[in-house]
Amino acid sequence: VVGLEAVLPTGEIIQCGGKIVKNATGYNLINLLIGSEGTLAVITLAILRLLPLPLQKVSLLILYKNIESAIATVQEIITHKILPSAIELMEEEAIRVAEEYIGRKLLFSNHNYTCSLLIEIDGNRKDEVERDYEELGKIALKKGAIDVFVAEDKFQQQRLWESRRAISEALKSKGEVDHEDIVVPRSKIPDLLLKVKEIEKKYKIKIACYGHVGDGNIHVNILRENRSKSEWKNIIPLLVRELFECTLSLGGTISGEHGIGLAKKPYLRMAISDQQVELMRQIKKVFDPNNILNPGKIF
Amino acid sequence: VVGLEAVLPTGEIIQCGGKIVKNATGYNLINLLIGSEGTLAVITLAILRLLPLPLQKVSLLILYKNIESAIATVQEIITHKILPSAIELMEEEAIRVAEEYIGRKLLFSNHNYTCSLLIEIDGNRKDEVERDYEELGKIALKKGAIDVFVAEDKFQQQRLWESRRAISEALKSKGEVDHEDIVVPRSKIPDLLLKVKEIEKKYKIKIACYGHVGDGNIHVNILRENRSKSEWKNIIPLLVRELFECTLSLGGTISGEHGIGLAKKPYLRMAISDQQVELMRQIKKVFDPNNILNPGKIF
Numbered sequence: 199v200v201g202l203e204a205v206l207p208t209g210e211i212i213q214c215g216g217k218i219v220k221n222a223t224g225y226n227l228i229n230l231l232i233g234s235e236g237t238l239a240v241i242t243l244a245i246l247r248l249l250p251l252p253l254q255k256v257s258l259l260i261l262y263k264n265i266e267s268a269i270a271t272v273q274e275i276i277t278h279k280i281l282p283s284a285i286e287l288m289e290e291e292a293i294r295v296a297e298e299y300i301g302r303k304l305l306f307s308n309h310n311y312t313c314s315l316l317i318e319i320d321g322n323r324k325d326e327v328e329r330d331y332e333e334l335g336k337i338a339l340k341k342g343a344i345d346v347f348v349a350e351d352k353f354q355q356q357r358l359w360e361s362r363r364a365i366s367e368a369l370k371s372k373g374e375v376d377h378e379d380i381v382v383p384r385s386k387i388p389d390l391l392l393k394v395k396e397i398e399k400k401y402k403i404k405i406a407c408y409g410h411v412g413d414g415n416i417h418v419n420i421l422r423e424n425r426s427k428s429e430w431k432n433i434i435p436l437l438v439r440e441l442f443e444c445t446l447s448l449g450g451t452i453s454g455e456h457g458i459g460l461a462k463k464p465y466l467r468m469a470i471s472d473q474q475v476e477l478m479r480q481i482k483k484v485f486d487p488n489n490i491l492n493p494g495k496i497f
Numbered sequence: 498v499v500g501l502e503a504v505l506p507t508g509e510i511i512q513c514g515g516k517i518v519k520n521a522t523g524y525n526l527i528n529l530l531i532g533s534e535g536t537l538a539v540i541t542l543a544i545l546r547l548l549p550l551p552l553q554k555v556s557l558l559i560l561y562k563n564i565e566s567a568i569a570t571v572q573e574i575i576t577h578k579i580l581p582s583a584i585e586l587m588e589e590e591a592i593r594v595a596e597e598y599i600g601r602k603l604l605f606s607n608h609n610y611t612c613s614l615l616i617e618i619d620g621n622r623k624d625e626v627e628r629d630y631e632e633l634g635k636i637a638l639k640k641g642a643i644d645v646f647v648a649e650d651k652f653q654q655q656r657l658w659e660s661r662r663a664i665s666e667a668l669k670s671k672g673e674v675d676h677e678d679i680v681v682p683r684s685k686i687p688d689l690l691l692k693v694k695e696i697e698k699k700y701k702i703k704i705a706c707y708g709h710v711g712d713g714n715i716h717v718n719i720l721r722e723n724r725s726k727s728e729w730k731n732i733i734p735l736l737v738r739e740l741f742e743c744t745l746s747l748g749g750t751i752s753g754e755h756g757i758g759l760a761k762k763p764y765l766r767m768a769i770s771d772q773q774v775e776l777m778r779q780i781k782k783v784f785d786p787n788n789i790l791n792p793g794k795i796f
Binding site: 206210213214216217218219220226228229230233234238250293303323379382383404410412415452453455460466471473475477481484485 | 514520521525532578621657683709723732774780796
C-alpha cells in the first residue's frame with residue numbers, strides 16, 4: 199500500500215502517500231492506519247503497488263505420513279533458495295472436513311496420509327518453474343513424502359485450492375469452532391505443532407490445523423463438537439492462554455492476520471507490554487478524541 | 498523490517514514485531530518509528546527479513562543523445578514486465594563531475610551522449626538473466642539509445658557502479674550544492690525533468706540530475722558555482738519552491754529517501770495538510786512528552 203485517503207473521526211480528510219514508490223515526507227501514517235481495525239480512521243481510498251501477474255503457475259500437493267516430514271520439507275525449501283508463492287499446510291482433520299463439505303475427495307487415490315503441503319510456484323518461464331518444482335519434489339521425497347502430485351493445468355489447480363479454501367467454512371459448518379491465528383518464526387513451526395498435539399490430548403479436544411506455514415502463520419481450529427456450551431466456555435480461555443504462552447515463548451505473536459478485535463483483547467497484554475499498549479491508546483486518542491470509532495476494540 | 502527494539506525518551510524499552518513474517522497484534526508501530534528521523538525513539542535493534550542473494554548479476558550502461566529517449570526506455574521496461582533491481586539515470590553533467598572526481602572516464606570510447614541509464618538485472622539463472630538483458634537492450638535501441646554496454650563480470654560492474662556512487666561526493670567537492678530528493682509517479686518523470694530544464698534556464702543555474710529513475714526518485718543537484726553566497730541564498734528558496742510545486746502537482750512528494758530534517762522543514766506543509774502535520778505533532782507528544790529527541794526537526 200503506497201497511498202491512503204482516510205476520513206478522521208473529527209471529519210477531516212487526510213491523504214497519505216500517493217502513486218509513488220518511495221516516501222520520506224513526515225511520519226509514515228499509512229502502516230499505522232493499516233491494521234488499526236477501524237479504530238483510527240475510515241479508509242476511503244487505497245493505492246496499491248502491483249506486480250505483474252506471473253505467466254506460469256504450478257501447484258504441488260505433497261502427502262505425508264507424519265507432520266514432522268512436512269515441516270522438514272518446509273525448512274529445506276526455505277534454505278534451498280526456492281521461494282514458492284504459497285506453502286500451505288493442511289492436516290488430515292481439516293482436509294476430511296473440507297472433503298465432506300464440498301462433497302468430493304481431495305484426491306482420487308486412497309493414500310494413508312495424516313497431513314499435506316499445498317505449494318504454489320510461479321514465474322514467467324515454463325522451464326524455470328519446471329526446474330523449481332522438480333527440485334522441490336525431490337526435496338519432499340527425500341524428507342519422507344509419500345507422494346507428490348503436480349497440478350499444471352488450471353482445472354487441476356482450481357480443484358486443489360478449492361479444497362484449501364473450503365476448510366474455514368467447512369469447519370464452521372461442523373458446529374462451534376474457536377479459531378486462532380498464531381504466528382511464529384518459521385523455524386519454530388515444529389515446536390508449535392508439537393505443543394498443539396499436546397494440548398489436544400490434555401484437553402481431550404479435537405484441533406484442526408491449517409494455514410500459511412511458509413509464513414509461520416498457522417490457523418489452529420479448536421472444535422467444540424459434543425462438548426456442552428458451559429464446559430466449552432470454561433475450557434477455551436485456559437487452552438488459548440496455554441497456546442499463546444507457547445507461541446510467545448517461541449518468539450511469535452498471537453495474531454498474524456486477523457487482528458485483536460474483541461475476541462483476542464483479553465490476551466493482548468500477553469503479547470505486548472503495558473507501555474506499548476499505553477502508546478497505542480494515546481495514539482487512538484490523538485486520532486479519535488471522542489472515542490467514536492470502534493470503541494472498546496483491541497485494548 | 499519485521500521487528501524493532503526501541504528506547505522511548507521516557508526511558509522505557511519497547512519491542513515491536515519480531516522474527517515473524519506476519520503480525521496483526523495491535524497497531525503497527527514499526528513503520529511509524531522507521532523514518533521518524535530520531536524524533537520518536539532510539540532504535541537499538543532491528544530484525545530484517547532477508548531475501549537470498551541472486552546468483553547472477555548483469556549491469557547495462559545505455560547511452561542516449563537526449564533524455565526523452567532514456568525516459569521512453571524506462572516506461573517501456575516497466576510495461577514489459579522486466580523488473581530490474583536498479584534503473585539509475587545519470588545526466589551528462591553528473592557523469593562529467595564524477596569522472597573528474599575519480600580521475601577516469603566512465604567509458605573508454607568517446608560517445609557524444611547527454612544522459613545515460615545504468616541498469617542492473619539479477620536472477621538465479623544465467624540464461625534467464627541473459628534473456629532479460631537482451632530484451633532490454635533491444636528496447637533501449639528501439640527507443641533511440643546510441644549504444645548499450647553490457648558488464649557481465651564483477652570488475653566491469655564495479656567500474657560502472659563506482660562512477661554512479663561517486664556522483665554525490667563529486668558534486669559536493671565542486672562547491673556548494675543544494676540537493677533535492679523529489680519523487681513522482683514513474684510515468685511523470687519526463688514532465689519533471691522537463692521542468693528541471695526550464696528552471697535551469699530561468700534561474701541561469703547549473704542543475705545535475707541523477708538517481709533512481711526506476712522508483713521515480715530523482716536527486717536534483719543545484720550547483721552554486723560562481724554565484725555569491727547572498728545571491729545563492731535568495732535564489733534557492735524560490736527555485737526549490739517552484740520545483741516542489743511542480744513535483745506535488747505531478748502527484749509526487751518532496752522527499753523520497755532523505756527525510757525532512759531542518760532543511761526541508763519550511764516546505765513540509767506544501768506536501769502535507771495542516772491537519773496531518775498536527776496528527777504527527779501529537780504523535781510526537783505521545784512518544785516524547787518532554788520533547789527531548791531531536792527537538793525542532795521535521796515540523
